[in-house]
Every structure is written in C-alpha cells, then in structure tokens.
Amino acid sequence: MKITAIETHVCHARMRNWIFIKVRTDQDGLWGWGEATLEWHTRAVVGAVEDLSQLLLGEDPRRIEHLWQMMYRQHFWHGHGIVRGTAISGIDLALWDILGKHLGVPCHQLWGGPVRDSIRLYCHLGGGKLEDFYGTPTTDAKRFADLARQAVADGFTAFKSMAVPSTMPLEGRRPIRQAVACVAAMRDAVGDDIDIMVDCHARPSPAMGVQFAHALEPFGLYFLEEPCWPENIDGVAQVQHATTTPIATGERLISQHPFRELLEKHACQVLQPDITHCGGLTEARRIAAMAEAYRVTLAPHNPQGPVSTAASLQFGLATPGYLICESVHQDVPWRHDVVSESFTVEAAGRLVRPGTHPGLGIEINEKELAKHPFQQEIIQRSFNPDGSVSDW
Ligand SMILES: [Mg+2]
Secondary structure (H helix, E strand, O other): OOEEEEEEEEEEEOOEEEEEEEEEEOOOOOEEEEEOOOOOOHHHHHHHHHHHHHHHOOOOOOOHHHHHHHHHHOOOOOOOOHHHHHHHHHHHHHHHHHHHHHHOOEHHHHOOOOOOOOEEEEEEHHHHOHHHHHHOOOOOHHHHHHHHHHHHHOOOOEEEEOOOOOOOOOOOOHHHHHHHHHHHHHHHHHOOOOEEEEEOOOOOOHHHHHHHHHHHHHHOOOEEEOOOOOOOHHHHHHHHHOOOOOEEEOOOOOOHHHHHHHHHOOOOOEEOOEOOOOOHHHHHHHHHHHHHHHOOEEOOEOOOOHHHHHHHHHHHHHOOOEOOEEEOOOOOOOHHHHEEEOOEEEOOOOEEEOOOOOEOOEEEOHHHHOOOOOOOOOOOOOEOOOOOEOOO
C-alpha cells in the first residue's frame, strides 16, 4: 500500500479555519482524515503539510511510527514547533484513520480495546460561541451565572469559563474580586454537583496566578487552567504548589519533552495535550504513558473541528488516564453538515457512547466544507490600560 497524495482542505468556521488533512492511498476508496487546525496560522500549516508530504509520498501508510519518526526527525529541524507539530499531528491522525479502516476496526481497538464504556463531555460557556465564551466581561457575574445555568440545561455536568480577567504582572484586589464574584455566581447557579473549570488563558504572571488560585480555592474548581505562561514550567509549578486546586496545562506544549518536565516538577495535576498539535495520536500516547506513571490525568485540549473531537474520543476510549473531553457545539450551526460521526451523545449528561465504524469513525463531506472557504481569522490585539501588550 502506498500514499499517493496528502491534501489540505480549509473550512472557515468563524473563530478558526478548520484545516482537514486527507491522505489518499493507492487502494480503491481507502483514505484517512486528520485535522491540523491552528488559529491565525492557517497558511503556515498548509505550507508545512506540503513540505512534509514530500517525505511521505510513495511510503506505506501503515508504518505509522516509522513515518512519524521521519516527520519529526528528518530534514534536520525537529518537529517540536507549533506549526510543524500541528502539521505532523494532522497527518498522523489521518494515518491512524487509514490503518483502522484497512483492518476494519475503530482506532481504539488498535491500542488494546476500550477501557471504558462512555466519555463525559464538557462545554464552554455559550457552547463555544465566540461572544459568550471570550466576550463576557468579568464585571458581569450575572451573565456568567445565566450561561452556567444554560450549560446545565443543555445536559452538561461540567463546563469551562473565562472568569479571570487580563491583568498587569501585579495588580491589587480589583481583578481578584471580579473573578471571585463570577465563580461564586456560577457556583450559586448550578450547585455543588456540577464541575466548574476556569481557564486563565495564561494571562496572569505566576504571582497573579497564585493569587487567583488562592482566592478561587473555596469554590472547589474541577481545575484551573493555564494560570501563567505554559512555557515557564517553573511558574506553573509555583502556582500548583501554592494551591489544592488541580492546575491544568499543556495545550500549547508540543512533543513529549515539556510534558516530561511538567511531570518531573509535579507542576500540574491535569495534562492537556492537544492531539492536533502535540504530535498527533502517536505522541499523545507516549505522553499518556508518562502521565500514567505519575497518576496524572489527561483532559486533551479540543475546541477545534470534528476530526479533532473524533480523535480525542478514540484516544480516550483506550487510555485509562483520560478524564473528560472538551467540546464545542455552537461554534457554527452547520457543524454536522460537514461531518458524519459514528459515536452518539446522550442528551442527559452529555455522555459519548462509542460507535463501531472503523478508523476514527467519521467522514467529511467535501462538498459541504467547500461552502466555507478560508477567511482571515478575527485579529485579536490585546493591550493593558497603559498601552503595553497583554495576552489574549
Ligand atoms: Mg485553554
């Protein structure tokens, strides 16, 4: 069997351009789908996939580990940057899809079979609608409470919010009071049986991250995400060591190496590799194996498109340390025109039940996706009140 073509299909989905990868083979009707969505870097990833594909054309797509080693190590530059890591990931997902289809089994069967019967989904406030999740100001605690109630009414037992405002490296009580008011309002609205997550988007400095973690501790967050820059692993560790709240991080870390450091430094209690960035399912499985030794759980980052979700679910079905799957369901109204999925979601509790289709268990409708060609993502420029640059 030989790889005959590696294509990129870009589909504009409002906040991001989904980049789907289609790896074609010389076998009739056999191809694989992957995803390599990277907001604000769409053109770069499409180019990186074209560069990498020169290594793979004519190769046997079933030699996934061998091809992964080629993609990561050859041509001198290793694949631990965000653009190349994403390109490798997208191709890797498509190769696993091909292998599963070739053998007639879902991908999780290739990795030892299911270790659980279902996977719980969590949502973003607003279901992934840009304005609700990113645009609700932390001065509006009531709106946070209303959106939290809506998430529970939609069947979710866990949701994520952006209840921590952007701050200078050091600020007084105002931002802390706002975050506390928002989280208190959400907790009041949904009670103790619902899991609430707060994503700091790595806006705080480690010093502010410690203060937010300390102030939010009484509300029993499921986890507090990216409390400071993820590349400063000592900073993340500083926050984790100062709080009993589980710290989550990893969505911007590429390859196994920074995850090893996170684990060695006991810097977090939840790893969030993004399967479409970290090096694909091949590298995510290595990260999960390391995490297993530390009994650290995984909640892979997944706000992108439907191939990313399918891959995360296949991974979760075969990975004992997998905790919960991130999901967006209201990013674009035509999500399910573009994809057909084999798994089902129970409306009450938002539990995913696995399907039986081979590979990743999805098919992409190329005609539908072509209705949404590339558009420039909305440019985000974020500044502090004094005009200096802040994190988005
Ligand atoms: Mg995040």
